[in-house]
Amino acid sequence: MTDMGMKVEQVLHMVGGAGETSYATNSRLQEKTMYRTKPILDNAIEEMYRTLLPERLVVADLGCSSGPNTFLVVSEVLGVVGELRRRLEQKPPEIQFFLNDLPGNDFNNVFRSLERYGKKIEEEKGELLVPYYVVGVPGSFYGRLFPCRSVHFFHSSYCLMWLSQVPQGLESDRGVPLNKGNIYITETSPPQVVEAYQEQHRRDFSSFLKSRYAELSVGGGMVLTFLGRKKQHPALGDLSLLWGLLAEALNSMASEGVIAEVKVDGFNLPFYGPSMQEVKSVIHDEGLFDLDQAQTLEANWDPFDDSEDDLAFDNVANGKNVARYIRAVIEPLIAHQFGDAMLDELFLRYADNVSKHSLKAKTKFTILVIGLKRKA
Numbered sequence: 122m123t124d125m126g127m128k129v130e131q132v133l134h135m136v137g138g139a140g141e142t143s144y145a146t147n148s149r150l151q152e153k154t155m156y157r158t159k160p161i162l163d164n165a166i167e168e169m170y171r172t173l174l175p176e177r178l179v180v181a182d183l184g185c186s187s188g189p190n191t192f193l194v195v196s197e198v199l200g201v202v203g204e205l206r207r208r209l210e211q212k213p214p215e216i217q218f219f220l221n222d223l224p225g226n227d228f229n230n231v232f233r234s235l236e237r238y239g240k241k242i243e244e245e246k247g248e249l250l251v252p253y254y255v256v257g258v259p260g261s262f263y264g265r266l267f268p269c270r271s272v273h274f275f276h277s278s279y280c281l282m283w284l285s286q287v288p289q290g291l292e293s294d295r296g297v298p299l300n301k302g303n304i305y306i307t308e309t310s311p312p313q314v315v316e317a318y319q320e321q322h323r324r325d326f327s328s329f330l331k332s333r334y335a336e337l338s339v340g341g342g343m344v345l346t347f348l349g350r351k352k353q354h355p356a357l358g359d360l361s362l363l364w365g366l367l368a369e370a371l372n373s374m375a376s377e378g379v380i381a382e383v384k385v386d387g388f389n390l391p392f393y394g395p396s397m398q399e400v401k402s403v404i405h406d407e408g409l410f411d412l413d414q415a416q417t418l419e420a421n422w423d424p425f426d427d428s429e430d431d432l433a434f435d436n437v438a439n440g441k442n443v444a445r446y447i448r449a450v451i452e453p454l455i456a457h458q459f460g461d462a463m464l465d466e467l468f469l470r471y472a473d474n475v476s477k478h479s480l481k482a483k484t485k486f487t488i489l490v491i492g493l494k495r496k497a
Contacts, residue, residue, distance in 0.1 A: 154420060155193050155278055158346055158490050161414055162194075162276065165344050165492055166201045169274055171209075173340045178202065178216045179272045183262040184280030185220040187227040192238040194218075194276050195255065199242060203249035213251040221258040221266060225453065228257045261285060263328045267336040274341060275333055281347040284391040285325050288317035291389050298386040302372055305364035305390050306355045315355055322393040326403045334409040337495040342413065349489040350394045351417070359484045360394040363422070366478060367447070370470035371459075379466065380459050388458050390451075397489055404493070414492025419485045422475070426483075440476025444468045 170178070182194045195218050206213055220231060235255060243250060260266050262277070263285040291299055291314055300306075300314045333343060350358040368385075375382040397417060404412055421427075423439045424446060448468045456464060478484070 181219040183277040187230040216253040224259040270338045275343040278346045288321035290317040304368045342494045345491045366474040410493040416490040418488040422484045436479040439479045440472040444472035
């Protein structure tokens with residue numbers, strides 16, 4: 122059994138710093154996606170600014186993490202608004218950026234990087250640069266973070282697949298794990314496990330939408346990008362495979378006595394990759410936003426594989442690359458449950474599992490991109 126459900130906000134964060142296993146060093150997948158969604162983001166910012174023409178513009182990036190991607194949204198907003206206000210012959214607005222993440226995020230690394238990025242942005246934007254200010258906001262985006270109608274635009278990338286907690290109901294009335302041997306939904310997961318994950322996602326996304334509706338000013342909007350799935354059933358698709366290969370590595374270590382089997386059986390991820398249909402259903406049921414954009418993208422598991430081939434060019438490198446960025450994302454959760462002495466061995470085995478699978482077929486993530494406008 123595990124008390125993870127009560128501590129996700131304290132435990133969940135990307136690996137900090139700038140070392141070999143840090144998120145800052147292993148976030149190319151997220152960076153590539155942000156560049157691919159740039160036209161959607163630019164259009165949403167431009168439409169919002171044209172509509173409101175605010176003297177003071179407030180933008181919040183939810184789940185900013187730390188590393189080179191943190192300031193991509195800042196740079197993008199400054200570029201779009203700077204050029205647009207020049208064309209419209211408007212006085213330069215002051216822009217307030219709020220960078221939000223859970224308290225465990227490496228905000229120190231963010232703030233240490235700020236001066237360097239500030240100089241870079243000044244060089245890039247030149248006379249188009251408008252006054253801007255950056256503030257960190259620790260806290261869960263599944264609740265309120267800002268005063269009513271105080272934000273013009275929200276952005277979030279690669280965050281909303283993380284749940285606020287491990288779903289309840291993953292144990293029997295006697296405390297026996299129902300998802301034994303798994304850490305996410307698989308084809309062997311019983312229906313009540315699937316339902317528990319679906320209900321947790323529905324509840325969390327509903328809370329997210331209600332909080333953002335309260336915080337957005339009239340005319341404001343959001344662009345949200347997160348991992349999802351194309352298949353109707355949650356057990357089908359690449360996310361189940363991604364975490365299934367990690368579960369295989371954990372189970373092999375448990376069978377050898379390296380870690381306790383009971384700890385594996387009680388470990389479930391606070392993660393859910395929804396279908397587009399599930400996302401649209403919650404948006405419709407809440408009735409707070411107009412759906413402006415709904416796109417589905419694909420990306421290779423290996424962030425350094427830019428090819429369109431059906432097979433991995435180098436399966437060993439593929440396995441290592443995937444294991445490195447998954448470790449940067451999930452290491453704190455693993456260490457909280459199993460301790461940190463087993464981490465190197467676990468991710469060596471995981472890399473090997475991914476490498477072997479990539480000999481059979483190349484695997485891809487499904488990425489959902491959602492653009493929302495606040496209803497009046």
